[in-house]
Amino acid sequence: MKTNDKQNSPLKSLLEKKYKSGFLGRGEKVIPILLFLMAAVSVMTTAGIVITLIVETFTFFKEISLTEFLTAKEWYPFSESAASYGILPLFVGTLKITLIASLTAVPIGLAVAIYLSEYAPETVRKLMKPVLEVLAGVPTIVYGFFALTFVTPMLRTMFPSLEMFNAISPGIVVGMMIIPMIVSLSEDALSSVPDSMRHGALALGATKWEMTWRVAFPAALSGITASIVLAISRAIGETMIVSIAGGSTPTASLDLTASLQTMTSYIVQVSTGDAGFGTTIYYSIYAVGFTLFLFTLAMNMLAQRISRRFREEY
Amino acid sequence: MENAQKSIRTDEMIKKIPVRLLKNKLYKGLFFFAAVFTFVLLVVLLARIFSQGAAHLSWDFLQNFASRRPEQAGIKAAVIGTLWMMAVVVPVSLLLGVGTAIYLEEYAKQNRITRLIQMNISNLAGVPSVVFGLLGLTIFVRVLFLGNSVLAAGLTMSLLILPVIIVASQEAVRAVPKELREASYGLGATKWQTILRVVLPSALAGILTGSILAFSRAIGETAPLVVIGIPAFVAFLPKSVFDPFTALPMQIYNWTSRPQEEFHFLAAAGIIVLLVILILMNSVAVWIRNRYEKKY
Numbered sequence: 001m002k003t004n005d006k007q008n009s010p011l012k013s014l015l016e017k018k019y020k021s022g023f024l025g026r027g028e029k030v031i032p033i034l035l036f037l038m039a040a041v042s043v044m045t046t047a048g049i050v051i052t053l054i055v056e057t058f059t060f061f062k063e064i065s066l067t068e069f070l071t072a073k074e075w076y077p078f079s080e081s082a083a084s085y086g087i088l089p090l091f092v093g094t095l096k097i098t099l100i101a102s103l104t105a106v107p108i109g110l111a112v113a114i115y116l117s118e119y120a121p122e123t124v125r126k127l128m129k130p131v132l133e134v135l136a137g138v139p140t141i142v143y144g145f146f147a148l149t150f151v152t153p154m155l156r157t158m159f160p161s162l163e164m165f166n167a168i169s170p171g172i173v174v175g176m177m178i179i180p181m182i183v184s185l186s187e188d189a190l191s192s193v194p195d196s197m198r199h200g201a202l203a204l205g206a207t208k209w210e211m212t213w214r215v216a217f218p219a220a221l222s223g224i225t226a227s228i229v230l231a232i233s234r235a236i237g238e239t240m241i242v243s244i245a246g247g248s249t250p251t252a253s254l255d256l257t258a259s260l261q262t263m264t265s266y267i268v269q270v271s272t273g274d275a276g277f278g279t280t281i282y283y284s285i286y287a288v289g290f291t292l293f294l295f296t297l298a299m300n301m302l303a304q305r306i307s308r309r310f311r312e313e314y
Numbered sequence: 315m316e317n318a319q320k321s322i323r324t325d326e327m328i329k330k331i332p333v334r335l336l337k338n339k340l341y342k343g344l345f346f347f348a349a350v351f352t353f354v355l356l357v358v359l360l361a362r363i364f365s366q367g368a369a370h371l372s373w374d375f376l377q378n379f380a381s382r383r384p385e386q387a388g389i390k391a392a393v394i395g396t397l398w399m400m401a402v403v404v405p406v407s408l409l410l411g412v413g414t415a416i417y418l419e420e421y422a423k424q425n426r427i428t429r430l431i432q433m434n435i436s437n438l439a440g441v442p443s444v445v446f447g448l449l450g451l452t453i454f455v456r457v458l459f460l461g462n463s464v465l466a467a468g469l470t471m472s473l474l475i476l477p478v479i480i481v482a483s484q485e486a487v488r489a490v491p492k493e494l495r496e497a498s499y500g501l502g503a504t505k506w507q508t509i510l511r512v513v514l515p516s517a518l519a520g521i522l523t524g525s526i527l528a529f530s531r532a533i534g535e536t537a538p539l540v541v542i543g544i545p546a547f548v549a550f551l552p553k554s555v556f557d558p559f560t561a562l563p564m565q566i567y568n569w570t571s572r573p574q575e576e577f578h579f580l581a582a583a584g585i586i587v588l589l590v591i592l593i594l595m596n597s598v599a600v601w602i603r604n605r606y607e608k609k610y
Contacts, residue, residue: 031506032421038413039422042480043434045473049445052452111348119342124349131353137527137592139534141563142363142585145570149578150362176355183352207338230440237442239537244570264444264537271447271541277456285541289448293441300440 053293056286063280069287075250075261077270077281085284087291089250093167093260094292097242100171100256101178101235106228108175109182113224116183117190118212136180144244147173152245165247165259173245174238178231185230189223190216226307233299237292239264263292363589367582375583379549380565384576387569389584391548395464395559396533396591398552402468403475403532408525410472411479412514415521418480419487420509439477446474447541455542462543465555470538475528482524486517519606526599530592536563562588 061069064085072086112132116125152169156162193216201211217224247259248269261269267285275281378388414431422428450470460466490513498508539561546568548560562584569581 028504028506032417035413035417035421038410039417039431041410041473042414042438042476043431045449045476046434046438048453049441049449052449053445056448056452108348108351111345112352115342115345115349119345120349128349128353131356133596135352135356137530137534137596138359139536139563139588139592141534141536141566141570142359142589145566145578145581145585146359146362148570149366149582150358179352207334209338209341210334212341233440237444239442239444239540240567244567264442267444267448268537268540271451271543286448289445293445296440296442296445297437300437304436 049293053286053290056283057290060280060283060287063283064287073252075266077284083280085280085287087263087288089252090261090263090266090288091291092252092254093242093246093250093262094236094264096167096254096256096260097171097174097238097246097262098232098235100168101174101238102228102232104172104175105178105182105231105235109179109227109231110186110224112179113183113186113190114212114217117187118208118216132180132183135176136184138177140177140238140240141244143173143177144170144241147241147245159257162257163247163259165245165249167246167256167258167260170242170245171256173241174235177238177241178234181231181234182227185227186220186224189220189227192223193219222307222309226303229299229303229306233296233303236299237264237296239268243268263288267292360589363582363585366579367584367586370579370583371586375580376587380547380560380568384574384580387577387580389562389565389587391551392560392562392565392584393587394551395548396561398464398555398559399468399471399561400529400533402465402555403471404529406469407472407475407479407528407532411476411525411528412483412521414476414480415483415487416509416513419484420505420513435477435480439481442537443474443535444537444541446470447538449473450538450542460556462545462558463556464552464559467539467542467544467559467561468555470542471532471535474535474538475532478528478531479521479525482528483517483521486520486524487513489520490516519602523599523603526595526602530595533591533595534563534588536567539564540567562591 069085069087072084073088074084074086075089076082076084112128116128120128147169151173152162152164152166155166155169156164162168197215197219198211201215202208206214242262243265246262246265248261248265249259250261250266251258266288270281270285374386375388376393377390378386379391380389381387414435418428418431422431447470450466450473454460454466454469455462458466460469494512494516495508498512499505503511544564545558545560546564548558552559566581566584566588569577569584572578
């Protein structure tokens, strides 16, 4: 190509004009900055959450001492004369729900994950995938409705001593909600175990179950553990199911058949009630929210650490 | 070698084989049962809700406002309110999410700030939705005086689903092969021209698929709306984003938490409307994935 052609081309003069007007050149410089600002929004969101929680929690602790919050054994914020703000009952409530949810979801979730990754024929996998996707996509309000109007009545016909609001029904349904999470993350971990290891075990005469239990499962253990920790973190933060089917009685008793309150359902109770802005009760939801935030953050970081640290590279 | 051979006792091994095979079968049955159980759970959940709510679904139910009398109550304000909220969520979260993804994948250098942003996104995804509600209550409702408006709820929901959209968009942008970018540079395009005209069009299907799933999460999410103080009993439609409104999950929550059984049937009917919307959205996402997603 002759250089002459290029110099006379109308395209080039047009481009030159564009460059001279500074349009292209300036755009190229401004756009990365704009995009960086967009990326900064997500960091600012985290900062916003942390600052909001800290500032409002601090206001709460001006009225209620940290010692009372951590050591008092009762949570009676609505009492006019003898209000008591001890986080313990809400913590126990959250613990009971989380425990029942894990007992439901971990065995079923792992069994389904192992079945899908090691045993299932292609047709079953194709059927189960949308089933799990739908289960994961069902809003928690729907699960809450299901717990209150189906699981609770069903359990009460079996165990008449069960109260209308209890820990078992929402616990089981929270478990249902986190099953898809355990299945998909654990199945990912299992399928990243190389087939050569499976072939090795089978060639040594192991049965499929022995191969799964002694070779595939241990090799995928870090991913499986991380999936369970993440699912438990979800269960701790779950709000609507517990608010609808768990009741609103903060109690430190370990009774699973009675009404209870979790950290999340307390926040909902105050939000739907008429505690005015600026009252101690109003600020208490931030102190509870902050506690909740710290717990879930710790669990999420633990999960990240487990999957990073113990990841086996093949 | 000789020793090892002696220690293996063939007769005992053969004796153990039937037990081992039985165990193998048992576990396989157990795992299969768990899969069937999960399937049955979903069927029971859906069947229960449809059998309870189907009778209350009618044209009137979609046309009426909330009412104290269950037979007159409808879901109009909630459906329109949800649409208003999504009119805020969709542009805000898409713009921020895709912008962040492009920055991280195309512009960001591998340094501490980039790692901080990336780590922050994965941690933000694990924050419970009720905590996002507390953020919205303080920042949007109190500090910015937005009250329980469409805008306050929409912005809170946008922040909530932002990590999901960022991660989905990052994957879609990353999947665009380098050769396409290089060809564009070779033709004299600038970096931004390349992103806008080559990378984004190729990544669009992936971005949309992930984003639609995030939008369906925003439609069904209840806890942040409760914390922000979105009312459940509304007999008017919002006229601008600054007006108060109600949304589908709020209406369902309100009906569910009433003791009378008639309201539970209304809640079930509301849930059917919600699930139909979500299923439609997911079908669109699957359709886009199958129709437009390019494999390189």
